[in-house]
Amino acid sequence: MSELTLAHARTIVDTALEKAAELGLRPLGVVVLDAGGHPVALVRQDNSSILRTNVAEGKAYGALAMGHGSRFLNAAAMERPHFVQALSGITDGKMVPVPGGVLIKSQDGRTVGAVGISGDTSDNDEACAVAGIEAAGFTAQVD
Numbered sequence: 001m002s003e004l005t006l007a008h009a010r011t012i013v014d015t016a017l018e019k020a021a022e023l024g025l026r027p028l029g030v031v032v033l034d035a036g037g038h039p040v041a042l043v044r045q046d047n048s049s050i051l052r053t054n055v056a057e058g059k060a061y062g063a064l065a066m067g068h069g070s071r072f073l074n075a076a077a078m079e080r081p082h083f084v085q086a087l088s089g090i091t092d093g094k095m096v097p098v099p100g101g102v103l104i105k106s107q108d109g110r111t112v113g114a115v116g117i118s119g120d121t122s123d124n125d126e127a128c129a130v131a132g133i134e135a136a137g138f139t140a141q142v143d
Helices: 006-023 052-066 070-079 081-090 122-135
Strands: 029-034 039-044 101-105 111-118 139-141
Touching: 006 029, 006 039, 006 111, 006 122, 029 052, 029 122, 039 052, 052 070, 052 081, 052 101, 052 111, 070 081, 070 101, 101 122, 111 122, 122 139
Parallel strands: none
Antiparallel strands: 029 039, 029 111, 101 111, 101 139
């Protein structure tokens, strides 16, 4: 398995939402992007706020753009805020530098996409993304 398909994205989304239900989380937005940053799947749970999928996509986009999970971007924002501010400008504000954006890695270590989740705490969002990625047979990179 090397490429991210719609079937994989559906598994990621379904498993992430199952994990959220198991943990009793607030309603989530889940976005799966391919390696080029194109949406493969986008889901907004009932009763989630209107910007959930936008935030989720920003987390995934930032992870892809920098080649690190958005946890890395969160740390960079604290250590080098001017750098992350510059990245935000370069990406026209598309990046959201908080945990919940996780890279999807193939078995041979290539980045094949990213998942962004938003709606609960960043740590819970990230845990749901990791569960989905692993259920689809890929490896998750959170930082």
